[in-house]
Amino acid sequence: ARETGTTFFMVAQAAVAALLTRSGAGTDIVIGSPVTGRGDEALDDLVGFFVNTLVLRTDTGGDPSFRELLRRAQKTDLAAWAHQDVPFDRLVEVLNPERSASRHPLFQVMLTVGQSLDAAAPELGCLETSLVIPELRIAKFDLTFGFQERPCGDGEPAGFDIVAEYATDLYDVRTVRAVLDRLTRLLTAVAETPDTPIGELDVLAADERRQLDTWAGPRTRAPQLSLDQLFSGKAAATPDAVALVHEEQRITYAELDIWSNRL
Incomplete structure (x- = not known):
């Protein structure tokens, strides 16, 4: 992020987008993310909940390097x-996407970036206090990636956690x-070689690669056949199958093979 003049959020977004593309989600990656909604200084001292949701589209087409992404x-x-x-409800109203009770109308993957909460309990005079983070047992979206930075005492970064x-x-x-393991491997790879195309980044573990080889079976070289050789092979395998239909006339592969050889 320092080298490219970007933010840690943008690095997280690009990494998630690259991972989803590598996982088969295509090259038009749509991710939702919350914003504070307090862009105007007049809202600084105003009590209220202004959080809005943005829809961020990332184009991963053309197999770009991570730096380009x-x-x-x-x-x-x-x-x-x-x-x-712009209110999120207004965005949904204008776009009017096809609605379904089974999924979010504009995105299914959410990304959040913030700092890890300080585990120290607040001091409230003579009261004994403890910090309790309630566990949420309901997923708001199909998949949510939460990046949490861990700052040092001097404010410098000390790594980050990823929660799914x-x-x-x-x-x-x-x-x-x-x-999450693949995302970690991808982040490690782009930190070391940010100019490598995302399609070449190593995201699979060794056992996953071996499993893919098992599913794929032994590798063989496809025979180099010309069009007439391919047709003759088809005619020999299924001579009575219909090859051509013209009005009421039907010609089998065997007949067409004979006619074409005569020609």
């Missing part, structure tokens, strides 16, 4: 944040743990 994420995010005051929240109707814990 980060530039694309920056351009998208700056444009989105400039319009963060998921719908148990769609995923099991083993699948999500594998996804």
Whole structure:
């Protein structure tokens, strides 16, 4: 982020987008993210809940390097944040997407970035206090990635944690743990080689690669056959199958093979 003049959020977004593309989600990756909704200084002292939700689209087409993908994420995010005051309900109303009770209308993956909560309990005079973080047992979206930075005492970064929240109707814990492992490997790879195309980044573990080889079977070289050889092979395998139909006339592969050889 320092090298490219971007933010940690943009790095997280680009990494999640690259992972989803590598997982088969295509190249138009749509991710939702919350914003504070307090862009106006007049709201600084006003009590209230102004959080809004932005829809961020990331174009991963063309197999870009991570550095290039980060530039694309920056351009998208700056444009989105400039319009963060548009109510999310208004956005849904204007776009009028096909609605379904089984999924969110505009995105299914959420991304949040923040700082880890200080585990120290607040001091309230003579009262004994403790910090309790309630556990949420309901997933708001199909999949949520939460990046939490861990700052040092001097304010410098000390790493970060990644938390995944998921719908148990769609995923099991083993699948999500594998996804987080791949995300960790991807982040490690882009930190070391940010100019490598995302399609070449190593995201699979060794046992996953061996499993893919098992599913794929032995590798063989496809025979180099010309069109007439391919047709002759088809005619020999299924001579009585219909090859051509013209009005009421039907010609089998065997007949067509004879006619074409005569010609």
